[in-house]
Amino acid sequence: MNSYVIDRRLNGKNKSAVNRRRFLERYRKHIKKAVNEAVNKRSITDMEHGESISIPSEDISEPVFGHGRGGKRNIINPGNKEFRSGDRIRKPQGGGGSQGQGSGEAGNSGEGLDDFTFNITQDEFLEFLFEDLELPNLVRKELKEMSDHVYRHAGFTSQGVPNRINIVRSLRNAHARRIALSGKSRRRLKELKALVEQEMEKEEVLRDGHSLLAWQEEIERLDQKIRRMPFIDDFDLRFNRNERVPVPSNAAVMFCLMDVSGSMTQNTKDMAKRFFLLLYLFLRRNYEKIEVVFIRHHTSAKEVDEEEFFYSRETGGTIVSSALKMMGEVISDRYPPNAWNIYAAQASDGDNWNDDSPQCRELLAKAIMPLVQYYSYIEITPRDHQALWHAYEDVQAAFPEQFAMEQIIDPSDIYPVFRQLFQRKTT
């Protein structure tokens, strides 16, 4: 009788979203630290999920006045089995007192509470991970594909299809036209009416019957003329005009270049993979559509799939320029630079056939760098640099904005180096 039953399930469940965000915001520092640690610990294939974050409860407690231990107190408990009045029981040594807590108080007085643990989603994880990072030279390019045009409102036209009629504007025009075209007639009408009225005020014998009749006829005529004015005319119609506007491309292609010659161990390749993965995830947050091209090389280059790229074994010498050449070919074949944002990451242990390094420099400076948004080179080696590094140094000097190179020695370097390469420029 007095009850209403309401289905609230459709109301959405994210009532706490704001509060949750506030919480994450407040403990940003803790979470970032946990995220950075997690990146260093996680296995390579493992970047794509959320993370469980622990914060010491000490840091997030909401203090209230409460009773501490000590003093004298009586606590009532249920379920007596063998106790009799006056029995004495030794207190447990150490922490103790667990038996003695009344309802609701158990949590307040215990020491060494567990950390506060919660999960953040993958999106949040990545957000924290890539915070403060920025894609260098993020110039979005135009794409010729149809899908990259949108229709935007672009004023009004007098011609169009009926379903695009702008009613307000059309009627406003009609109204204006009616006022404008009937202006003369209405002015005359007003005058005539005034005359007629003037005449009618005179005594009947004094009236000029002839003029009166003529005026009234004219009034009649003008009235009809005004009424004949069309309410709306073709001429009044206005249509919404839309324009096809090309939108900046949301597509990027990422080239992964890796040396797979005999000197590259699986360990080195794993480190490279981590780097590529970070770059991929990072790009994916900035572009809607991402393609990845894997090119591996020893003495000759080959475009392969991901599995083969990371795990197939090869031996032999190293000619880096073969991979660069191949990349140039793939770009001209499939990824016209005006439609694609091109990023490249190259990983190597620094070995190259000595005569090839100058050739790499030429290729990069002439053929590749003008086409790409950003080229990053990581050298995974604990040893001294060789010719390739020095050749690349020249390239970097020529393209300081677009070219970056760093050395990685062990896995814990990967993320810092990645951060360094993509650090948001303060200027």
Next chain:
Amino acid sequence: MTKKPISTGSEWTFPLIQEYDQVISQIAQEYRLDTYPNQIEIISSEQMMDAYSSIGMPLGYHHWSYGKQFLQTQQNYQRGFMGLAYEIVINSSPCIAYLMEENTMPMQALVIAHACYGHNSFFKNNYLFKTWTDATAIIDYLVFAKQYVTQCEERYGVREVERILDSCHALQNYGVDRYKRPSPISAAEELSRQEEREAYQQQQVNLLWRTIPVPEGKETQQERRTFPPEPQENILYFIEKNAPLLEPWQRELVRIVRKLAQYFYPQRQTQVMNEGWASFWHYTLMNEMYNRGYITEGFMMEFLASHSAVVYQPPYDSKYYSGLNPYTLGFNIYRDLKRICEHPTDEDREWFPDLAGKDWLDTLHFAMENFKDESFIQQFLSPKVMRDMHLFAVYDDEDESEYEISAIHDEYGYRKLRAMLAEQYNLSMREPNIQVVDVNLRGDRSLTLRHTRHNNVPLDKDAEKVLKHVHRLWGFDVHLESCQGDEVRQRLHMPPRDMTPEQALEEGLKYV
């Protein structure tokens, strides 16, 4: 069984819920359960988690602590550490009850009986709720509070508002008038009066602080006006009215937290009574429905399983033990009251001469309407309930190496046990008694709080952190003295005083 049962399956549907509600309502009326109109809302488990983290308030202002609560609930739920409550019910008119969609039909019926007729009638008729809360206005007030906080956030920044709210939350247990009757809150009035109040308040505060501070030494004892004239238990109220440096909008925030704390105060004082009452009635109503043939035996089995889970009391040595279960205690007391009225024994006649043989329904309504946990237990906890629950009292003295069993459920122990249990439910015993005793009006404007110890139980280590919050609101030095009798046992200062050994000695000597 003359009738056809309402339903036989375990699936619920909206028409079925309505039908059950109608029958329950009818029977409840026969038992004179007087309720606010009900608004039963079906929600999903995610929404239940939302409701959890906002203390059941259908709308609340935004604050990170609710986010923390939410994350905690979510985590525990997803890991299977806890189930969600079957229902949440809000003291408002109409009385809003949330039902989870995962519940089976018998569960929904149980929850309707429990929340919509048990709790609801308690909210409407218990004297504390009647005096302290205005069920028709709370929703509007929550809306007002939420809007006001949002406005402040826009104007002064989220961070600033959060800081004030943090500090207020730390003191919210001290934002209630325990003895004075509050004026009912109404959102419309709040809004209209708020600007007026802001101006007026600021003026009042300025009056109080008009004097130019005099250096400490020059002040003589006679000149000194004691302020406040009497100790003030409502610390937030005192701060709202007297803190020297708060902006008007900050005072308004203090007021909002205080008003909400006040609203929930009766619930904290009637846990046992309220849950016991609701449990007693879902039990009684469902049994009656079964007797009249509205529900099947299978339905009844499921109901009883849930019911016994709700009123299960693990013994003290069980690993599930976490204190007395208020549902169990309350349920047992009400049930025993009914028994005392209907089938009194000699013992009952001796202990409850007024109740034995009386009309049980009158007695129960009387017991529900006129008490709070503390007095309810003191009045109605019978020897039989103590025996059934095997209650016993442990005496813990920090100076002794042993606990002492001070009373058990026997002839000698009943009265003592009952008095001690009642005291345990006395809110002012559960929360340290801290009051504002002094403000140094002429000197450094410091605020002094006094903690009056009960049985020499000290404050816990959070006290210092809370003082930081008091300091933030008050704006000048804050002192806290913890006294046993007239003797000051501990002093805390905010900002902390770095004392040289000589000063410390001198300070110490004062209390010898």
